[in-house]
Amino acid sequence: MHLKKEDITRLEIEFDSGSVPPPFSHTFKIRVGFEKGFVNTQLEITYTHREGLTEEEILDEGFTMNDDFQYKGELPKVWEEPLKELYASTRWSNKKYLGDEGGIKVLAKDLHGKIARGIPANNEDWQHMAQDFIQAVYEISNRELPLNLQYYVNTKEEGELFYDLKMKFATRKVDLEINGQKKEADFEATKHMLGFVYLPDYDYELAKEAKPTKRGHYINLGDGFWHEFGKGIFNLDDSFDAVSKIKSGFRKLNQP
Known part of the structure; x- marks a missing residue:
């Protein structure tokens, strides 16, 4: 049974990582109720099957001894649609x-x-939506700051351009400034473009902490290090040029 979109008042999204080994294995449950002016939200994230691991094994993978997370509160109405x-x-x-x-x-x-239950055939779409929603919760709860990237271009063709981009998942908005001037940007399109940013390999031994001034293309992933295209950023897959996708993606952000 498929309920009508306009009649839905509540959704529950449950995830299980399946056979993924600990300390990565986890479950989460998202419960949302669509209220008049907000999305009533509950989130529970639980990491599983860690009993047989030592503290060192957990910490070595970048986790802590208490990665479980719970949230009850409100998200903006913009998440309903x-x-x-x-x-x-x-x-x-x-x-x-x-x-x-x-x-x-x-x-x-x-x-x-009426209640309808099911396993989506387009499961990956739901997983992407859930991850975006969880990121929104992290921002609302001050667990994480919005994603902030900077991109610098200094070429004869494009001139000198400094992009300051902040992705606000909580409000599904993009704060973008180019050379200090605010610019409109679509949330979904920008999120799609940023998916390419994390595909290449970044050589931190070649990265610089100072803002670049020489000609070239550079990106700062929000950690304070500037990576230069052509010197410290490399495609991992020879069949897919993610580096060019990043450049063209930022170029599109500067189009009228």
Whole structure:
């Protein structure tokens, strides 16, 4: 049973990482209720199967001894439409249970009290949406700051351009300034472009802490280090030129 998008009052999104080994294995549950002026939100993240690991093994993988997280509160109303739209466009599998590969299952309730449960066939879309939603919760709860990138171009063709870009998942907005001037940018399109930013390999031995002044293309991933294209940024897959995608993506941000 597929409920009408406009009638949905509540969604529950449950995720299990499946056979992923600890300390990475985890589950999360997102519960949202669509209120008049906000999205009522509960989030629980639980890391699993760590009993057989030593503290050193957990810390060596970049985790802490208490990575579980809970949140109850409100997210902006702007999150309602994307969640409902994903539900409306979802194809549902015939599976009753998540297998060893894990994934997401969804429960929806409408204003008539009807409940529908299912495992999305487009599970990856739901996982991406859930990760964006969790990032929004992290921002609202001050667990993490919005993603902030800087990009600097100094070439004969493009001139000198300094991009300061901040992705605000909580409000689904992009704060973008180019040479100090505010610029409009679409959230989804910018998020798609930024997906290419994390595909290459960045050589931190060649990175600089000082803002560059010489000709070239440079990027700061928010950690204070400037990486130069052509010298410290390398495609990991020869069949896909992520480096060029990054350059063209920022160039599009500067178009009228």
